[in-house]
Amino acid sequence: MTDTTTYPDTAAPSTGPDSDSGSVSGLVHGVYREGEPLFDSKAPAGPIDKKWNERKFAAKLVNPANRRKLDVIIVGTGLAGGAAAATLGEAGYNVKSFCYQDSPRRAHSIAAQGGINAAKNYKEDGDSVFRLFYDTVKGGDYRSRETNVYRLAEVSANIIDQCVAQGVPFAREYGGLLDNRSFGGVQVSRTFYARGQTGQQLLIGAYQALERQVGAGTVQMFARHEMVELIVVDGRARGIIARDMVTGEIETHMADAVVLASGGYGNVFFLSTNAMGCNVTATWRAYRKGAYFANPCYTQIHPTCIPVHGDKQSKLTLMSESLRNDGRIWVPKRKEDCDKDPRQIPEEDRDYYLERIYPGFGNLVPRDIASRQAKNMCDEGRGVGPEVEGQGRRGVYLDFADAIGRMGEDAVRTKYGNLFDMYQRITGENPYEVPMRIYPAVHYTMGGLWVDYDLQSTIPGLFVAGEANFSDHGANRLGASALMQGLSDGYFVLPNTIRDYLASGPYPKVAPDHPAVVEAQESVRSRIDTFLSCQGTRSVDSFHKELGQIMWEYCGMERTEEGLKYAIEQIRALKAEFWTNVRVLGTNDQLNQSLEKAGRVADFIELGELMCIDALHRRESCGGHFRAESQTEDGEALRHDDDFAYVAAWAFDGDDEAPILHKEDLVYEFIELKQRSYK
Amino acid sequence: MATTTLQKKKPISPMHSTIGLKLMMAVSGLFFVLYVLLHMYGNLKILSGRAAFDEYAHHLRILGEPMLPYGGALWIFRILLLLALVAHVYSAFTLWKGAGEARSHKYAVRSAAAATVSSRWMRWGGVALLAFVVFHLFQFTWLQINVGGEFSSPAARVVAAFGVWWLTLIYVVALIALAMHLRHGVWSACQTLGYTSTARARRTANAAGIVLAVVVAGGFLIPPLGILFGAIK
Amino acid sequence: MRIKVRIWRQDGPAAQGKLVDYDLDDISEDMSFLEMLDVLNEDLNERGVEPVAFDSDCREGICGMCGLVINGRPHGNTGGRDGEANTTTCQLHMRSFADGETITIEPWRADAFPVIRDLVVDRTAFDRIIAAGGFISANTGSAPEAHAVPVEKKRADRAFDVATCIGCGACVAACPNASGMLFVGAKITHLAELPQGQPERWTRVQAMVAEHDADGFGGCTNIGECSAACPKDIPLDVISTLNKDLRRSMLH
């Protein structure tokens, strides 16, 4: 697994001595500084199964009559934001809810297919809160916070009750009770699902609850509004600046607390399974105002996506992982065979590489391993499918010929028919006859704003929920756990913890001409003016694509120190070019999609740099992240618990300054740390 | 524009909603169906001879006597018919107007994927039927239009009139319009009343529409065509 | 392949619009329809012409954000007539078009969905309909154990089948009356099939229909274009169920 990439002759960033400690001018690796360690002060001491109840009891109460006087801004209407807005609205707070789509129902949670986990133990197969907790921590490769994960497992059962009461049509058995399946390589059946559209059904449940509050007047909805700045007054988050995407108006919204539930930032890679509009702007603006950004380099790459077909492609489509249960993955043994019709390649010339390398798990190895090996095959030149400029052939076969022979075409159709149809619609190929082609794609980001047990960021009054926070999934997320986390945060955790903060409110009114407000408004306006007046030669998308290629190549599935340093250099150059050579036509006072994208891409470029810095500093392979310098003799990921069992929370220190790393040590009291092995 | 905050509006009561209007249309429409079936049955009496037909016309007028005055039952029925007509036309035009306002900017290119011809002709077809009924009343009820000569016996009037080819043609066209109206109308009424909540019920209602259209148009056409071609004298 | 597109361009809600022709010659069959528009937009941007505004987000057929009337058909759907299953605009691919074809692209046309710009329309009326009653009132934390109420599988399945509506508005765009009844019917049926939805059943249907009408949609006259255009194949049954529920609600 040697890295064959060569680097053009650019000066690498000035690196200090190759260690984490001392260096010239206090910079580590030449790119960051280290600050004070960080810890979570909110989780109460004591047995893990008592903590959440204690916290809820200790959190201060708000008198119902006072709730009306308290304003809460919630950015995002996905599972996390939608659920939180509905719940806080029901409680009687004055909620303002924002999303960039035309309707809150379209948040990207809607795209989740597989299902949602919950420790209901309906199958009586030995599941329990503790087992879900354990599986999640282990799945996250021991890089998540025990207290948060336990709480997640604890409230998971309530989520299902809540959703059923709302009318979410989960799959049921003939007896009329809920059905479960096993998902993501765990040994118990704890996944609730609604055919292949679980996310959609859960989101519609939350959306309906939200709209009910809109109707009741407790929630005010601002669709087609994009948050472009956070307002911090006297150290507290007090509001946001939002751009009305229809009229271009720059609106100032003030509140007693701000919640960010703005989803993940996988779109930094340009091509991902995320929606076109997914962005990091909300959290990135908060980062620049003092919130710490934790583990930005933790991204999840999903092995079964439909490969890239050309350089005009705009997004990648995920197909359910369940395909790996019956499909066999292979590439030709010889490069010369790569452009042949796969059906003409005899059995002995095929390399079923997962079955060869991992005889025990075969095609069912975890996501990260399946993804990395696919990349290795293509890097060796044995990829299949169309040649994409500059990348070669990026695809491996997922072959159902055996399954069709064994079960018959009809049985395969019953089980996977809709996935096959989707594949055929997108590629124009019939997977019953020709093997499917798949390739990994970015799917989920575990990193996000750092939060304590209360989901509060390092800025008081700024809370972060769902995929936008650094979440409970450590370095890798188990299938069907993101939906669980989003709803747990939104329905049950945040509404309980935020009241502790709101109980000290209402906070003093901020005058509209307060310097912090004026500064925020002006910075937003000047940014927009810069974009519109730049009049360069390149489109926003072309910058985004270029950034994506850098990120995918050097900060994707496999990273090296050299590659990351090179990437940082490239990104800095890209940033400089972006601000001087971008072309955004039109004006601000109308719907202007290039302008919207420009703001997002500007933030993605900065985030990309921080991701590379984070990846560079984490010299271990863990979770979905393979660091070439950290592998076992037979090429497997090697984790370093002694050096890296911490959350890396990054603080912004100014535009031309290096970011500051704050470490939160991860203490495992209830679960013992172990290395993974799938051989 | 971009917010969804509920704007308070005057609530629309269910009966005045678009669905309420449709219910009105369905009930009145079905009453028309009943009427045309009876009328067709009456017309077919002419196959049993002029006397039977005249007897039938007379019978209609003495129905309910002596409880009701001469022509009383007929008048009750006429009033009901008239009420149904007002309801039917009112709802049809209200919905028509609403549909126009709901899409004031039309498509440059339009292409239907499923709509049947009958469904798309309901409104103009209905207007055509209304025009026909007016004409028809002038002819047979008010006796203002006399084609083929003036006669006192209804049967004689009918036989004389349909001996004229162009009059028969008018009736054929009207009956095609009626068939189309019924073909869609019957299924539509079932859907409006909520009897087609499964794919099967939907197919049944559609079939019923076709059968009724054929039976009614066919049944009505027998006398005029029979007369024109000399089978009925 | 080469194609010509005729696209509705309109600067803003109050502006006059018109169809404008553009030629494209380097389109690959594997591109999605929206990627074809991306290519056009890159090209326009290069030429200093403002790109065409159109909505899309997930680009995988589930969020309901995209929606264009293509050659007179919402989402370009054939109603299954050409042997092709219905899709959303984002899932339509260029291989469905012929080399050299002229493609007319218009926005959803309905006064309840005003045009914001070019091909982008405002569908918040749908949200207002849901806000009026398209929910089950179950405050967070008040739910009983999920297994307390079993649901007959047949009803659960029907509820799911119609809950797949993505709120795209193609039904309205397709309906000659610009009626939103397929959308309303889908939600009414979803909630009416479930035991949880019973307590509010009659008030819900009245409130949603009233809001639908007040928002300026036309009334349904059972034409059936909506269902034929629906990317999720929501059947006409739901409108029957809706009608029946409204009728019965008047007796409750």
Ligand SMILES: Cc1cc2nc3c(=O)[nH]c(=O)nc-3n(C[C@H](O)[C@H](O)[C@H](O)COP(=O)(O)OP(=O)(O)OC[C@H]3O[C@@H](n4cnc5c(N)ncnc54)[C@H](O)[C@@H]3O)c2cc1C
């Ligand atoms: C294809 C796919 C399949 C998946 N399948 C599964 C699965 O089977 N099981 C599972 O558990 N997880 C799955 N996931 C992951 C899971 O769906 C997401 O992690 C989760 O839904 C995120 O929810 P959220 O509420 O945090 O954010 P989102 O649902 O992404 O919502 C983000 C919200 O923030 C708003 N927003 C963002 N930026 C701004 C801004 N600047 N201003 C205003 N508003 C803004 C958006 O409008 C949106 O409303 C899947 C993800 C994908 C992409």
Ligand code: HEM
């Ligand atoms: C060829 C077919 C038809 C024939 C021969 C026919 C004949 C007649 C005759 C003779 C009368 C007068 C009856 C009387 O006053 O005693 C009459 C009345 C009437 N017919 Fe027809 N008719 C035909 C078709 C229709 C159709 C298709 C319609 C409706 C769509 C229709 C609607 C009426 C109505 C409303 C009256 C008035 C009834 C009344 O006086 O209350 N007829 N018709």
Ligand code: HEM
């Ligand atoms: C007099 C003029 C008439 C007009 C303007 C008219 C118009 C209409 C219209 C617009 C509809 C609704 C179309 C739809 O639902 O798709 C309708 C429905 C119907 N009409 Fe008529 N019509 C007329 C006469 C008649 C007559 C004479 C009959 C019976 C013979 C009739 C029977 C029906 C029926 C059964 C329906 C179905 C009701 C429903 O849709 O729920 N109509 N008509």
Ligand code: SF4
């Ligand atoms: S019913 Fe179909 S066409 Fe209408 S909004 Fe729902 S999914 Fe779209």
Ligand code: F3S
């Ligand atoms: S097309 Fe329109 S008329 Fe009714 S059946 Fe569909 S809403």
Ligand code: FES
């Ligand atoms: S973009 Fe989401 S459905 Fe088409």
